[in-house]
Amino acid sequence: MRHGLARLVRHHVRRAAIAGGLETAHLLSRAGLMSRARRRGAIFTLHHVRPSCKRTFDPNAHLEITPEFLDEAILALRRAGYRFVPLEDLPMSLAAADPQPVACFTLDDGYRNNLDHALPVFERHSVPFTVFVTAGFVDRTHSLWWETLADWLSACREIRFDFGQGEEAMAIGSLAGKQAAFDRIAAHIHKEDEAGAVAALNRAAARDGIDALAIAERLTMDEARLSALLESPLASLGAHTISHRALARLGDNEARLELLNSSERVEAIAGRRPLSFAYPYGFCPTVSAREHRLAADLGFAVAVTTEPGTLSSGANLHALPRISLNGYFQNARYVSALASGIPFRFAAA
Structure with a gap:
């Protein structure tokens, strides 16, 4: 319990520190200082875009913004002089001599609310965007473990989970206990055998009435919805693997097939090969130089x-x-502070 409370305290302290740093960066940007940090522009990552719904336990809240905030973000970037371009056109924009900064919008995983709530905002402002499709979510063969885990922990006061040494009971009656369990199971999943750990999670959650594949069906777009999304000329699809596993932890052939097969699945939906790819998780050590080479070799213009x-x-x-x-x-x-690049200069200092 004490460890869970300590995690929550650290979490809130960190959020307060980040907010303070963003305020400082905003003021520096407004004053015209460190203007070179903005460089040529930025690519923005989104996941869920949906109306706010207060949840008692919400470990994935960082992956969710409201349509109103997306609207505000676009307006803030437009006021700051950004030009919105499709992601697949980014190489041409970066090679051009035009000094006007560019902005690209991307949405990972293919959530249904991208069609229901994000699309109307992008259409209102004529802003192009790319949705990165995880084929296993589209075909309901793979689960979104972070969503399964959140739903499972929300529904229970005690769980049993096998970390590889036999099942262990975990009391999760408090928010601190739920967060501690989420962090511990997430860390276990991020170990070497991700597929095995996710399968164990799905089995354990199923005993308590949580259907992992039903969650994927409820939250993500199927082929029909992705086709409906593509009726907008502003929308494009990129590839995001089949299983959403950390590619750097896979063997050479398995990693290559994740990129290749997901590209072919997107082509079957969109009618053309995707020119863009997003690495699952996307941070070191889940991505390595090998994956960069694979993306280039398989013909993706950007990753x-x-x-x-x-x-x-x-x-x-x-x-x-x-x-x-x-x-x-x-x-x-x-948004303006992040686009300025100033926080990243501070982080690198």
């Missing part, structure tokens, strides 16, 4: 990480940074 940063003309097009629009920091000032 994106979740490493934070702004864009430069000489950037590796198969290891591009992105800026997350985080659900904890839904403020237009913070």
Whole structure:
């Protein structure tokens, strides 16, 4: 219990520190200082876009923004002089001499609310965007473990889970206990055998009435909805693997097939090969130089990480940074601060 409370305290302290840093970056940007940090522009990462719904236990809240905040973010970037371009056109934009910064919007995993709530905002502002499709979610063969885990822990006061040494009972009656369990199981999943750990999670959750594949069906777009999304000329699809596993932990052939097969699945939906790819999780050590080479060899024009940063003309097009629009920091000032690149200069100092 004490460990869970300590995690919550550290979490709130960290959020307060980040908010303070973003406020400072916003003021520096408004004053015209460190203008070179903005460089050529930025790619933004989103996941859920949906109306706010207060949940008692919500460990994935950082992956969710409201349509109203997306609207504010677009307006803030437009006021700051950004030009919105499709992600697949980014190489041409970075190579051009035009000094106007560019912004690209990307949405990972293919949530249904991207069609229901994000699309109307993008259409209102004529902003292009790319949805990265995990084929296993579309075909209901793979689960979103972080969503399964959140639903399972929310529904129970005690759980049993096998960390590889036999089942262990965990009391999770408090929010601190639920967060501690979420963190511990998530860390276990991020170990070497991700597929095995996710399968164990799905089995354990099923005993308590949680259907992992039903969650995927409820939350993500199927082929028909993705086709409906593509009726908008602003929308494009990118590949995001079959299983959403950390590619750097897979063997050479398995990693290659994750990229290749997901590209072919997106082609079957969209009618053309996708030119963009997003690495699952997207941060080191889930992505390595091997995956950058694979993406290039398989013909993707761009591939994106979740490493934070702004864009430069000489950037590796198969290891591009992105800026997350985080659900904890839904403020237009913070969008401008992040796009300025100043927080990343501070982080690198």
